[in-house]
Amino acid sequence: MGLPKIKIADLDAETLWNDGHRTIDVAASDTTVLWDSSHHEHDAISTRTFGFWLYMLSDAMILAALFTAYAVLRHNYAGAPTAAQIVHPGYAFRETLLVFSSVLAFGLTMSALKQGSRAGVINGIVVSFLIGAAFLGMEFHEFSGLISQGITPERSGFLSVYYAIVLVHGLHMVFGLLWMAVMVVQIMRQGFTDNVVYRLLNLKIFWQFQAVIWVCVFTVVYL
Amino acid sequence: MLVHLQGPWTPLIGRLALNQIPYDNPVIVGAFIFSVAAAAVFAGGVTYTGRWEYLWRNWLTTVDHKKIGIMYILVGMVMLFRGFIDAAMIRTQQVMAVGPQSAGHLGALHGYMPPYHFDQVYSAHGAIMLLFAVTPILVGLMNIIVPLQIGARDMAYPYLNAVGLWLTTVGAALVMLSLFVGDFSHAGWVGLTPLTELPYSPGVGVDYWIWAIQISSVGTTLGAINLIATIVKMRAPGMIWSRLPVFTWTAMATNIIGLTAFPVLAATLFLLTLDRYLGTHFFTAGMGGNIMLYTDLFWVWGHPEVYFLVLPAFGILSEIIPTFSEKPLFGYTAMVFASLIIAGASWMVWLHHFFTMGAGPLVNAYFSIATMLVGIPTGVKVFNWAFTMYRARMRFDTPMLWAVGALFLLLIGGLTGMMLAVPAIDFQVHNSVFVIAHFHSMVLLIAFAIMGAISYWFPKVFGFKLDERLGKRVFWYWVVASIMVFVPMYTLGFMGMTRRLDYISHPSWLPLIVLEEIGIGLYWVALYYQVKQIYVSVRDRRKYRAGPDAWWTTRSLEWMTHSPVPFYNFAVTPVVHARDEWAWRKEQGLTSLRPDRYQDIHMPKNTPVPLILGALSFALGFGLVWRIWWLSALSITAIVIVLIVRSFDSNTDYVIPAAEVERMERQGSGASGTTDTGRYPADHTAGKRRFRAARPQNR
Ligand code: HEM
Ligand SMILES: [Cu+2]
Numbered sequence: 001m002g003l004p005k006i007k008i009a010d011l012d013a014e015t016l017w018n019d020g021h022r023t024i025d026v027a028a029s030d031t032t033v034l035w036d037s038s039h040h041e042h043d044a045i046s047t048r049t050f051g052f053w054l055y056m057l058s059d060a061m062i063l064a065a066l067f068t069a070y071a072v073l074r075h076n077y078a079g080a081p082t083a084a085q086i087v088h089p090g091y092a093f094r095e096t097l098l099v100f101s102s103v104l105a106f107g108l109t110m111s112a113l114k115q116g117s118r119a120g121v122i123n124g125i126v127v128s129f130l131i132g133a134a135f136l137g138m139e140f141h142e143f144s145g146l147i148s149q150g151i152t153p154e155r156s157g158f159l160s161v162y163y164a165i166v167l168v169h170g171l172h173m174v175f176g177l178l179w180m181a182v183m184v185v186q187i188m189r190q191g192f193t194d195n196v197v198y199r200l201l202n203l204k205i206f207w208q209f210q211a212v213i214w215v216c217v218f219t220v221v222y223l
Numbered sequence: 224m225l226v227h228l229q230g231p232w233t234p235l236i237g238r239l240a241l242n243q244i245p246y247d248n249p250v251i252v253g254a255f256i257f258s259v260a261a262a263a264v265f266a267g268g269v270t271y272t273g274r275w276e277y278l279w280r281n282w283l284t285t286v287d288h289k290k291i292g293i294m295y296i297l298v299g300m301v302m303l304f305r306g307f308i309d310a311a312m313i314r315t316q317q318v319m320a321v322g323p324q325s326a327g328h329l330g331a332l333h334g335y336m337p338p339y340h341f342d343q344v345y346s347a348h349g350a351i352m353l354l355f356a357v358t359p360i361l362v363g364l365m366n367i368i369v370p371l372q373i374g375a376r377d378m379a380y381p382y383l384n385a386v387g388l389w390l391t392t393v394g395a396a397l398v399m400l401s402l403f404v405g406d407f408s409h410a411g412w413v414g415l416t417p418l419t420e421l422p423y424s425p426g427v428g429v430d431y432w433i434w435a436i437q438i439s440s441v442g443t444t445l446g447a448i449n450l451i452a453t454i455v456k457m458r459a460p461g462m463i464w465s466r467l468p469v470f471t472w473t474a475m476a477t478n479i480i481g482l483t484a485f486p487v488l489a490a491t492l493f494l495l496t497l498d499r500y501l502g503t504h505f506f507t508a509g510m511g512g513n514i515m516l517y518t519d520l521f522w523v524w525g526h527p528e529v530y531f532l533v534l535p536a537f538g539i540l541s542e543i544i545p546t547f548s549e550k551p552l553f554g555y556t557a558m559v560f561a562s563l564i565i566a567g568a569s570w571m572v573w574l575h576h577f578f579t580m581g582a583g584p585l586v587n588a589y590f591s592i593a594t595m596l597v598g599i600p601t602g603v604k605v606f607n608w609a610f611t612m613y614r615a616r617m618r619f620d621t622p623m624l625w626a627v628g629a630l631f632l633l634l635i636g637g638l639t640g641m642m643l644a645v646p647a648i649d650f651q652v653h654n655s656v657f658v659i660a661h662f663h664s665m666v667l668l669i670a671f672a673i674m675g676a677i678s679y680w681f682p683k684v685f686g687f688k689l690d691e692r693l694g695k696r697v698f699w700y701w702v703v704a705s706i707m708v709f710v711p712m713y714t715l716g717f718m719g720m721t722r723r724l725d726y727i728s729h730p731s732w733l734p735l736i737v738l739e740e741i742g743i744g745l746y747w748v749a750l751y752y753q754v755k756q757i758y759v760s761v762r763d764r765r766k767y768r769a770g771p772d773a774w775w776t777t778r779s780l781e782w783m784t785h786s787p788v789p790f791y792n793f794a795v796t797p798v799v800h801a802r803d804e805w806a807w808r809k810e811q812g813l814t815s816l817r818p819d820r821y822q823d824i825h826m827p828k829n830t831p832v833p834l835i836l837g838a839l840s841f842a843l844g845f846g847l848v849w850r851i852w853w854l855s856a857l858s859i860t861a862i863v864i865v866l867i868v869r870s871f872d873s874n875t876d877y878v879i880p881a882a883e884v885e886r887m888e889r890q891g892s893g894a895s896g897t898t899d900t901g902r903y904p905a906d907h908t909a910g911k912r913r914f915r916a917a918r919p920q921n922r
Binding site for chain 2: 032051059062076154158161164182190
C-alpha cells in the first residue's frame with residue numbers, strides 16, 4: 001500500500017527503443033508498484049477534443065478529394081457558362097468577411113467561457129450564429145440566382161464541381177449553426193458541465209475549420 | 224434537378240415494385256429460404272430459452288468493447304460465409320461454362336448464371352469479402368485486444384464504438400437485402416466508371432453498392448478515430464510508446480490509414496451519388512465529366528485500403544510468433560517503423576492499379592518504383608519474424624500453424640505483387656486472373672492471420688480453448704484448398720485468362736478450372752470441420768478451460784487478467800515496467816493478479832441509442848436506394864433529433880464501488896473459476912514443453 005513508487009521516467013532512459021532479446025528492462029524490487037492506486041482519471045475534455053481533431057482531419061480529407069476534383073474539372077465547361085461568367089469575387093469577398101467576423105465572435109465567446117460568463121457565452125454564440133446565417137443567406141441568394149438563370153449543376157463538369165464544393169462547405173455551415181442552437185439550450189439548462197465545455201471547444205475547432213475551408217474555396221474557386 | 228429515371232416511380236414506395244423481387248429465380252429463392260430458416264432458428268432459440276431480455280441488455284445495447292468486438296466478428300463471419308458462397312458460385316459457373324458445347328441452365332446460355340447475374344455475384348463477392356467480412360473481423364479483433372493490451376478499461380469513446388458497429392452492420396444488411404429486393408451492382412467491387420453511371424446501370428444495384436459502402440465506411444472512420452484516441456489517450460501508466468505491443472502499433476498504423484483514406488472513398492462515392500441522383504457530370508463519359516478522376520480517387524483510397532487490411536494481420540503474426548517461439552519478437556523497433564512506413568507509403572502507389580491506362584512512361588516509372596519500395600519494410604517484417612523463430616523452441620499449436628502458413632502466403636503474394644509492380648509485366652497480365660491470384664494470396668494471408676488470431680485469443684475472450692485437433696485439421700484443409708485453387712489460377716493468368724469471365728472459350732483450360740473447383744470442395748470440408756470444432760469446443764468447454772495465461776508463454780498485458788475478461792478488464796489498472804510486461808512479471812515471479820487494494824471503477828452505461836441510430840440509418844439507406852424521398856427525409860431528421868436528444872443526457876456513466884469490485888474478484892465472477900494466483904491450472908502440461916515454471920509467490 002504505502003509502497004513508494006519507482007519513477008517510471010527512470011526506467012525510460014534505459015528501455016527507450018532498446019532492441020534485441022532482453023525482456024527484462026529492470027529487475028523488480030520491493031519498491032516496484034504493480035498496480036496503479038493513484039486513482040487517476042483520464043482527462044475527459046482533452047480526450048474528447050483530441051478525437052474531434054481527428055474527425056476534423058478526416059473531414060479535411062473529404063475536402064481534399066473535392067478540391068482534387070475541382071482541379072481536374074475546372075475547365076470542363078461543355079458549352080455551359082464558364083467560371084468567369086458566373087463567379088463574382090467581390091460578392092464572395094463580402095461573404096468572406098462574414099465568415100471571419102462569425103469566427104471572431106466565436107473567439108470572443110471562448111474568452112467569455114474562460115471567465116465562466118454564461119451571458120457572455122450565450123451572447124457570443126448568438127452573434128456568431130446570426131453572422132453565419134447571414135453568410136448562408138448570401139450563399140442562398142447566389143445559388144438561387146444561378147438556378148433561376150438555368151445555370152444548374154447538370155450542365156457541365158465544371159458546374160457540377162462548383163456547386164458541390166461550395167455547397168458542401170455551406171452544408172457544414174448549416175450543421176455548425178444547428179450545433180450552436182443546441183449549445184445555447186444546453187448551456188441554459190446545464191451550465192458549464194464537462195460535456196458542455198468540451199462541446200463548446202469542439203465547436204470552436206469546427207467553426208474555425210470552416211473558415212479555413214472557406215479561405216480555400218475563396219482562393220481556389222472564386223479568385 | 225433530380226434525374227429522369229427509367230421505369231416506374233411512385234412517391235409512396237419510390238422505385239419499389241413487386242417485379243423487383245426475384246421470386247422466379249430458384250437460386251435466390253433457395254438463399255431466401257435458407258436465410259429465413261436461419262433467422263427463425265435463431266429467433267426460436269432465443270424465445271425458447273427466454274433470452275430476449277438478456278440479448279437486449281447484454282448485447283444489443285452494450286458499449287463494452289469486448290462484446291462490440293465479438294459482434295463485429297460475428298457480422299464478419301456471416302458475411303465471410305456469404306462471400307464464400309459467392310466464390311463457390313463463381314467457380315461453379317466457370318467450370319460449367321467451358322467451350323461452346325457446354326450446356327446452359329436457368330436461362331443462361333452456358334453454365335447456370337446469365338451474365339447479368341454472374342456480374343452481380345462477383346461484384347458482391349469482392350465488396351463483401353473486403354469491406355463486410357475481413358474489415359469487420361479485423362476491427363472487431365482490434366476492438367477486443369487493443370484496450371486490453373494497453374491496460375485500458377474500455378475504448379476512449381464507448382458509445383461511438385457501438386455506433387460504428389451498427390453502421391457497419393447496416394452496410395452488411397443492405398448488401399444482404401439486395402439479394403432479395405432488387406439487385407446488386409454488376410460493375411465490380413471497384414465500381415468501374417462509366418458503367419456505374421445511370422445510363423449504363425439504370426437499376427438499383429449500383430445504389431445498393433454505394434449506400435452499403437457509404438454507411439459502413441462512416442462506421443469505419445468513426446472506429447478509426449476511436450482506436451487512435453484510445454491508443455493515444457488511454458494507456459496505463461508506464462505504457463510508453465516504446466513498450467506498446469506490436470499489435471497495438473499496427474492497429475495505430477492501420478487506423479491512421481482508415482482515418483485518412485476512408486473519407487476519400489466517402490467523397491468519391493458522394494460524387495458518384497450526385498451523378499446518379501442529380502445528374503451532375505463528375506464521372507460521366509461526356510459533358511465535362513472525367514472517368515479517370517473516378518479511377519484515381521477510388522484507388523487513392525483502394526490501395527491504402529488493402530494495407531488497412533494487411534497491417535492488423537501483420538500485428539497478429541507479431542503476437543503469435545513470439546508466443547509460440549517462446550522468446551521476444553526480434554527487431555521490435557524495426558517492426559514498429561516498418562508498420563508506420565507501410566502506412567505512409569501506401570498513399571504513394573495507387574496508380575499501379577492502372578498502369579495500362581496510358582499515364583505515360585514517366586508516371587508509370589515513378590509509381591513502379593514507389594510500389595517496389597513498399598516491399599522493403601514488408602521484407603524487413605518477414606525477416607524479423609523469421610529471426611524470431613530462428614533457433615527458437617517452436618510449438619506448433621493451431622495459432623502458430625496459421626501464422627506460419629500466413630508467412631508463406633505473404634511471400635508468394637509479395638513476390639507476385641513485385642512482378643505486377645513492373646509495368647512491362649503488368650501490361651501482360653493486367654486484368655488477368657494472375658492479378659486475382661496475387662491479391663488472393665494477400666487476402667488469404669489476412670484470412671490465415673484472422674483464423675490464427677481467433678484460435679489464439681478465443682480462450683482470452685471465452686475462457687476456454689478451441690479444440691486443437693480439429694483446428695489443425697481445418698488448417699490443413701485450408702492449405703490444400705488454397706493451393707488447389709490459386710496455383711492453377713496463377714497458371715491460367717499466364718495462359719491469358721482474363722478476370723470476370725462468365726464463359727470460357729478455351730476448352731484446354733478446363734483441367735485447371737476443374738482443379739480449382741475441387742479446391743472449393745475442400746474449403747467446404749474445412750467449413751464442416753470448422754463448425755464441428757466450434758460445436759465440440761463449446762460442448763466440452765469444461766475440458767478446454769483455460770486460465771488467464773492460456774498459452775503459458777504469452778507476453779503482453781491482455782494475458783494478465785482473467786479469462787474470460789471481466790467487463791471492467793482489470794480490477795486495478797496495472798503499472799507497466801517493460802516492453803512485454805506480462806513476460807517480465809513472470810520472469811520476476813510477480814504473477815499474482817491480485818492487487819493490494821481495490822478502487823472504484825467508472826464504467827459507461829449501456830444505451831440503446833447506437834442501435835436506434837443503426838435502425839434509422841438502415842431506413843435511410845433503403846429509402847435512398849429506392850428513392851423513397853419521404854422515408855429518407857424522415858429518417859435523416861430522426862437521426863439528427865436522436866443525436867441532439869442524446870447530447871442532453873449527462874447521466875451516461877456509473878461507478879462500481881471498490882468493495883463490489885473486490886467481491887466480484889474474490890468470487891471469481893469474471894474468472895470462471897480459474898486460479899487467480901498466477902499459477903497455472905494443472906491440466907495443461909500434457910506432453911508440452913513449457914517455459915520455466917513461475918516462481919512461487921515471494922511476497
Ligand atoms: C508488396 C506488396 C504489394 C505489391 C507490390 C502489390 C502490387 C500490386 C499491383 C501492381 C496490382 C495491380 C495489378 C493489376 O491490376 O494489373 C495489385 C493489385 C491488387 N492487390 Fe496488390 N500488391 C501488394 C500487396 C497487396 C496487399 C497487401 C493486398 C491486400 C491486402 C493487395 C491486394 C490487391 C488487390 C485487391 C488488387 C486488385 C484489385 C482489383 O483490381 O480488383 N496487394 N497489387
Ligand atoms: Cu495497390
